[in-house]
Structures are given as structure tokens and as C-alpha cells.
Amino acid sequence: MNVEKMNGKGTLEMNQVYHFIVNTAARTGKGIFAWNELEEILMQRQIKYETHLTEYAGHAKTLARELSEKGTESDPVYLVIVGGDGTVNEVLNGIVNFKNVRFGYVPNGSANDLANGLGWFKFDAKEILNKLLDGEYHGFAMDxxxxxxxxxxxxxxxxxxxxxxxxxxxxxxxxxxxxxxxxxxxxxxxxxxxxxxxxxxxxxxxxxxxxxxxxxxxxxxxxxxxxxxxxxxxxxxxxxxxxxxxxxxxxxxxxxxxxxxxxxxxxxxxxxxxxxxxxxxxxxxxxxxxxxxxxxxxxxxxxxxxxxxxxxxxxxxxxxxxxxx
Structure with a gap:
């Protein structure tokens, strides 16, 4: 069973693997450069993670379905989307059971309307990833x-x-x-x-x-x-x-x-x-x-x-x- 708690500094500690679905074609192919920078943060912070790169239109949906099938309500899959609004939409429509998934999102698209709606427009992708890893969005439930x-x-x-x-x-x-x-x-x-x-x-x-x-x-x-x-x-x-x-x-x-x-x-x-x-x-x-x-x-x-x-x-x-x- 995963250990999940907030430490005294407000950082989320867990024995957990993060699964990153990454659209490297985002921003007309520049998504891969942004992901390389984010990956450096993960390695510096010694985060356990697996990378799932999208290879074609609709692939994020397939990956989300496969990953969400591995989770349970008591032991959910930790799924982080790196891409634009279209990638987020694909992932959402691939989820088998939302009770079995906990989400993260690092905007890396052209419009990024979801990030704007969440008030994240003032942060860059690296800042958002660090906030996510620090547990600042822990417990947030979005309609x-x-x-x-x-x-x-x-x-x-x-x-x-x-x-x-x-x-x-x-x-x-x-x-x-x-x-x-x-x-x-x-x-x-x-x-x-x-x-x-x-x-x-x-x-x-x-x-x-x-x-x-x-x-x-x-x-x-x-x-x-x-x-x-x-x-x-x-x-x-x-x-x-x-x-x-x-x-x-x-x-x-x-x-x-x-x-x-x-x-x-x-x-x-x-x-x-x-x-x-x-x-x-x-x-x-x-x-x-x-x-x-x-x-x-x-x-x-x-x-x-x-x-x-x-x-x-x-x-x-x-x-x-x-x-x-």
C-alpha cells in the first residue's frame, strides 16, 4: 500500500511512481525540449517516474486507458499530463475509472486554456512541476x-x-x-x-x-x-x-x-x-x-x-x- 502524507514542510511524501504522458509534438514539435528540462528536475529530486511519449494522434487516450486500468481506489495511479489542452482531453477520455487515478498537469501547448482557467498562467512549466511535486495541489478536485x-x-x-x-x-x-x-x-x-x-x-x-x-x-x-x-x-x-x-x-x-x-x-x-x-x-x-x-x-x-x-x-x-x- 502507498504511504501518502504531508510532512512539516508541506511536501507530499509517497512511495509512488509518477507516470508522465508526454506529447513531444506540442507547440509544433517544441514539446520535447520542454520535457527535457522537466526531466532534469525529476532526476535532481530523485523522483520515481516512468515516461510515456505519445507517438500518434489518439495515443494519449490509449496510454491513459492502459495506465488507469492498473490503479485501484485504495492504490491509485499517479498520472501527470505534459502537453496542451488537446492532450488533456485525450487522457480524460481514455480513463477507465476516475476513482483509480490522481492527476497532475504541466501545460505545454499553444493555448493552455486549462492552465489559464486554473490561474496558472503566471507560472512556467518548471514552476508548476515543482509545485505539483511539493504537494501544493494535493486534494484539489476539479469538475x-x-x-x-x-x-x-x-x-x-x-x-x-x-x-x-x-x-x-x-x-x-x-x-x-x-x-x-x-x-x-x-x-x-x-x-x-x-x-x-x-x-x-x-x-x-x-x-x-x-x-x-x-x-x-x-x-x-x-x-x-x-x-x-x-x-x-x-x-x-x-x-x-x-x-x-x-x-x-x-x-x-x-x-x-x-x-x-x-x-x-x-x-x-x-x-x-x-x-x-x-x-x-x-x-x-x-x-x-x-x-x-x-x-x-x-x-x-x-x-x-x-x-x-x-x-x-x-x-x-x-x-x-x-x-x-
């Missing part, structure tokens, strides 16, 4: 979200899941040459903002029907997007839900509707500045479970990952299931 499409496919998410233009932007960013270029000059967070401006002029308008928890279903005309937020920001720092909290057992809806393409361009600055709450055409509200029905299909995403074209989706909160080391 996750789950989106279920019309075919019953479930996608867990740590940041957000939505349908409409924000999902269109995420889909475009996955294979964007612009993203690769901006990542190379350390401006990857601009990708989503620039693609959003482009998509505004081609976006469809859809009539949709939204139901939050036990409230009556509400018809939305000229729907542009609807997203369930677990963190305040998505898409490289866009503050869709500035008041969202990932430990309150709730998600936050951000729905934008009723604007023409031309008018939408001029309200975009208020959204980017987080000043949209209370404005006409913006619906911001917390919920535990939401259902969205569309008259015509739109792109669905979970943490920026493409989840197909959907006409019906259910988004719900999974309170406190992501427990940190």
Missing part, C-alpha cells in the same frame, strides 16, 4: 463536463464543449497553417481569435432550442453558438464565461444569438474583453445539465476536438471527479 451527441457518443471535457461558430473555429484550427506559423513565433493564442473573425463572415444562423436543468425549453432564433464552459476561457484565452468556476458543481452556458454577420463583427470586441454579460444577444447562466436541439446540424467540439456535425447534444457537469495529486 469535468460531458457532452453526449445524438448517437450516444460521450466526450469528456475539462474546458468547454459547444456547438456552432466556436466549434467551427476549433475544427479549422486543428489543421490550420496559420496556427503552426503563430506557434512558431510564440503567438499561438491568436489563432482562434483570427479564425473567429474569418468565420464570422460565413457563419450560419440556426434556430435552436435550449433547456437548462428543470427550466422550460427556450427557442433561440438566429443562433450563432452555444457552449458549456467549465473554465472561464476557451480558444486561446477568450473569456466566454468570466465567472465560471471549475469546483462549484456547475457549468456555465454562453449562448450568442440574434446578430447579423455584420453586427456580430462589432460585438466581438466586447466578447474578447469579457464585457458581454448582460448585453442583448448573450445568454450567460450556470447549469448542471443542458440539452440543445438544432433545426440543422452544426459542428460540435469538446476542448477544441472535433466531435462531428450534430443536431442534438446534451451537456452536463461531473462534479469533482478529476482529483489532483
Amino acid at each position: 469535468l463536463g460531458c457532452s453526449t451527441d445524438e448517437s450516444g457518443n460521450k466526450n469528456l471535457f475539462a474546458i468547454s464543449s459547444g456547438i456552432g461558430i466556436d466549434a467551427e473555429v476549433c475544427k479549422a484550427a486543428l489543421h490550420s497553417k496559420l496556427k503552426k506559423f503563430l506557434n512558431a513565433i510564440h503567438l499561438g493564442g491568436l489563432t482562434y481569435k483570427l479564425l473567429t473573425i474569418h468565420k464570422l463572415f460565413t457563419m450560419p444562423h440556426v434556430t435552436c432550442y435550449l433547456k437548462l436543468d428543470d427550466q422550460p425549453e427556450k427557442m433561440i432564433q438566429k443562433g450563432i453558438f452555444a457552449v458549456g464552459m467549465n473554465q472561464p476561457v476557451e480558444g486561446g484565452g477568450v473569456p466566454m464565461a468570466p465567472k465560471a468556476v471549475c469546483t462549484d458543481g456547475k457549468l456555465t452556458l454562453c449562448c450568442v444569438y440574434g446578430y447579423s454577420r455584420f453586427r456580430a463583427f462589432f460585438v466581438l470586441p466586447s466578447l474578447l474583453a469579457g464585457k458581454h454579460e448582460g448585453k442583448k444577444g448573450f445568454w450567460i447562466e450556470s447549469f448542471s445539465k443542458a440539452t440543445i436541439r438544432l433545426e440543422s446540424a452544426m459542428v460540435l467540439h469538446a476542448d477544441g476536438e472535433y466531435c462531428g456535425e450534430q443536431k442534438h447534444v446534451c451537456i452536463e457537469c461531473l462534479p469533482g471527479i478529476m482529483k489532483f495529486i
Whole structure:
């Protein structure tokens, strides 16, 4: 059985092996250099660890499934993710049983919206790893979200899941040459903002029907997007839900509707500045479970990952299931 306790200095002591799932392709291939620096810290601190390098798209999900199967509730696997938001999403969707895993996360992507949502933007990767090893996040339990499409496919998410233009932007960013270029000059967070401006002029308008928890279903005309937020920001720092909290057992809806393409361009600055709450055409509200029905299909995403074209989706909160080391 593992020994786990806090010593007098606040450092977490354990007879435990850390399993690092590392996306070396993060930040357009620069992830390997960041990992080399982190590995030096592990060796200096004489940490027991095993490295699991991702080799292809979806590999982090496979590794997470294999590793989580080895844990039990009384003897959990200690799993640390080194990569971007997409790597985190893969890992979450590979976990067999969250009770059998304790998580760590060292951000090393282009957007790092999860790190921003957690308030870690002021720390670099080495500082976060040291804080993790010092037990500063021990006991922290984060909510996750789950989106279920019309075919019953479930996608867990740590940041957000939505349908409409924000999902269109995420889909475009996955294979964007612009993203690769901006990542190379350390401006990857601009990708989503620039693609959003482009998509505004081609976006469809859809009539949709939204139901939050036990409230009556509400018809939305000229729907542009609807997203369930677990963190305040998505898409490289866009503050869709500035008041969202990932430990309150709730998600936050951000729905934008009723604007023409031309008018939408001029309200975009208020959204980017987080000043949209209370404005006409913006619906911001917390919920535990939401259902969205569309008259015509739109792109669905979970943490920026493409989840197909959907006409019906259910988004719900999974309170406190992501427990940190």
C-alpha cells in the first residue's frame, strides 16, 4: 500500500511512481525540449517516474486507458499530463475509472486554456512541476463536463464543449497553417481569435432550442453558438464565461444569438474583453445539465476536438471527479 502524507514542510511524501504522458509534438514539435528540462528536475529530486511519449494522434487516450486500468481506489495511479489542452482531453477520455487515478498537469501547448482557467498562467512549466511535486495541489478536485451527441457518443471535457461558430473555429484550427506559423513565433493564442473573425463572415444562423436543468425549453432564433464552459476561457484565452468556476458543481452556458454577420463583427470586441454579460444577444447562466436541439446540424467540439456535425447534444457537469495529486 502507498504511504501518502504531508510532512512539516508541506511536501507530499509517497512511495509512488509518477507516470508522465508526454506529447513531444506540442507547440509544433517544441514539446520535447520542454520535457527535457522537466526531466532534469525529476532526476535532481530523485523522483520515481516512468515516461510515456505519445507517438500518434489518439495515443494519449490509449496510454491513459492502459495506465488507469492498473490503479485501484485504495492504490491509485499517479498520472501527470505534459502537453496542451488537446492532450488533456485525450487522457480524460481514455480513463477507465476516475476513482483509480490522481492527476497532475504541466501545460505545454499553444493555448493552455486549462492552465489559464486554473490561474496558472503566471507560472512556467518548471514552476508548476515543482509545485505539483511539493504537494501544493494535493486534494484539489476539479469538475469535468460531458457532452453526449445524438448517437450516444460521450466526450469528456475539462474546458468547454459547444456547438456552432466556436466549434467551427476549433475544427479549422486543428489543421490550420496559420496556427503552426503563430506557434512558431510564440503567438499561438491568436489563432482562434483570427479564425473567429474569418468565420464570422460565413457563419450560419440556426434556430435552436435550449433547456437548462428543470427550466422550460427556450427557442433561440438566429443562433450563432452555444457552449458549456467549465473554465472561464476557451480558444486561446477568450473569456466566454468570466465567472465560471471549475469546483462549484456547475457549468456555465454562453449562448450568442440574434446578430447579423455584420453586427456580430462589432460585438466581438466586447466578447474578447469579457464585457458581454448582460448585453442583448448573450445568454450567460450556470447549469448542471443542458440539452440543445438544432433545426440543422452544426459542428460540435469538446476542448477544441472535433466531435462531428450534430443536431442534438446534451451537456452536463461531473462534479469533482478529476482529483489532483
